[in-house]
């Protein structure tokens with residue numbers, strides 16, 4: 001791993017994200033890993049605001065904002081143009097939220113990776129539409145309150161497994177990462193950069209505002225998502241070779257849920273059920289990793 | 294060199310000559326022939342371009358927004374549902390000031406499914422900030438596509454070259470294909486005014502507060518105004534090289550005409566025949582063909598209709614509840630002109646129904662023999678009984 005890379009700062013401190021915003025931390029490490037020969041494609045999301053209003057910009061790389069559902073397609077066009085101009089060096093990276101990835105942008109993403117377009121697609125996942133005021137997405141986890149899953153109508157559907165959906169496209173590289181594990185995140189971004197074709201990185205990025213947590217808990221809660229097996233760290237190469245990067249089992253899920261306002265309404269029985277689901281998902285992942293070991 | 298080509302092929306030849314670098318498209322009848330040829334040109338190396346075989350029209354235009362922002366010349370083609378699906382990105386392309394060129398084959402929108410000619414698809418995109426040209430024949434399609442690139446790049450706005458489904462897209466006609474070297478003189482390689490560049494990092498399309506947004510929109514409107522005068526100069530330059538000129542509008546025998554047909558697209562060709570027949574009968578009739586729809590050629594329309602008493606506007610489209618769209622445009626152009634002609638609005642040929650010489654003659658006599666236009670557009674050639682049921 002090129003740890004020197006961590007010295008390079010390609011994001012300004014004067015962004016407009018909320019204090020403790022995981023999405024800003026994720027971008028900072030991603031850019032450190034990818035370096036300045038990078039073009040960022042940015043569909044509508046909290047980051048459309050975080051990046052700053054005209055004529056300011058919070059990142060020191062070329063950045064094209066794009067319509068919400070176009071992350072996969074705009075990047076395809078940027079790559080095609082760079083190739084035609086003979087620029088093989090610049091990395092094209094799409095930076096989208098969970099809504100822009102799991103939901104409205106899924107078609108363009110699926111199309112782009114089916115064509116094996118040569119770019120990195122990064123989804124920073126804060127588990128809801130935060131830009132528009134905390135509405136549920138298909139990434140919102142079972143049990144969560146959002147403004148469109150209010151009161152007793154909290155979300156009773158599971159989070160879509162986006163990495164498996166991408167893996168099913170047999171792309172060269174798919175990985176999960178987490179803002180509480182920056183070295184792992186940087187290593188994965190650098191590894192992705194060294195591979196050709198469509199690469200996907202799913203970054204867990206806590207959102208104090210939407211999750212109803214104190215801003216200083218942002219990293220701790222993100223770390224616990226890994227330590228409870230709620231968000232395992234793993235990589236999949238060529239759609240088949242699974243590597244689990246961290247095998248924890250340090251906390252029960254209730255520890256993670258208890259800290260967050262968005263889960264306050266859940267009963268012990270609900271939490272037991274969620275524990276079952278998390279165990280089941282983890283077993284499934286272990287079986288996949290074993291099968292391809 | 295003269296070759297017998299389909300309208301679709303004429304588009305493809307122009308795009309080849311324009312040396313578009315990234316082409317991205319999704320198939321829809323009757324646009325398919327355009328992209329099939331271009332796909333072949335890209336695969337065989339006849340064009341040094343990349344063809345993106347995207348999963349939707351939405352992604353076709355989105356990918357061109359990415360490509361053009363990265364500094365290359367681009368092209369797409371679509372029709373009907375495909376254009377409707379692109380709607381959000383049509384605004385995006387003009388807002389981002391990207392000179393993307395598109396061929397748009399006029400086709401009816403569903404439901405029910407209808408693949409035949411109808412202008413409502415492109416005209417319902419009139420406020421998206423795209424330059425729009427309506428063509429009459431294949432030669433005009435080829436020439437206009439080349440001119441569209443030069444104009445779009447000069448004013449940094451996207452441009453749509455519109456051709457009628459089947460009557461133009463699938464009809465073979467002799468077409469003069471210009472020499473590549475001459476085209477290179479007319480249309481030099483694309484020189485982007487801005488582009489994504491790691492050596493000079495800039496942000497495109499970010500959040501804009503009310504303090505700046507309005508000026509940006511005003512700039513687009515100004516660029517549209519500029520496009521009108523630029524196009525006239527561009528046609529001049531084109532005519533010097535290739536000896537062909539069409540005009541933003543074409544006035545045929547309007548000077549002494551009492552009644553002027555206002556047409557667009559292939560209906561114009563039929564109308565030319567009707568004009569001849571009526572003139573032979575001593576009728577004082579003319580045609581005003583509108584080629585450039587956006588920017589709106591207001592001055593040219595006023596000048597051409599200066600001495601007419603009545604104008605009969607043929608619309609192969611409808612804005613439901615407001616009638617024919619060209620008629621609305623003409624009324625808007627004329628309303629502050631003292632003593633302007635009366636505007637008669639006719640809807641004809643919707644969803645691929647033929648606009649025959651007989652129908653046009655009927656329109657002429659209706660217009661000539663009526664004192665004042667009706668309040669609403671008149672739908673021509675409607676059947677009174679459909680499948681045994683009398684329509685109320």
Ligand SMILES: Cc1ncc(C[n+]2csc(CCOP(=O)(O)OP(=O)(O)O)c2C)c(N)n1
Pocket residue numbers: 023044045046047067068069096097098099100101126127128129130131132137
């Ligand atoms: C077509 C379209 N529909 C809706 C919106 C409004 N919108 C902007 S961002 C956003 C939510 C983004 O959610 P996500 O991708 O999860 O990013 P986050 O804001 O959570 O970071 C929505 C609904 C839009 N810009 N475009």
Ligand code: SF4
Pocket residue numbers: 016017018019020021022023024046050126130131206207208209210
């Ligand atoms: S709402 Fe959440 S994701 Fe958006 S800026 Fe604030 S903390 Fe970050």
Ligand SMILES: [Mg+2]
Pocket residue numbers: 097098099125126127128129130
């Ligand atoms: Mg989100």
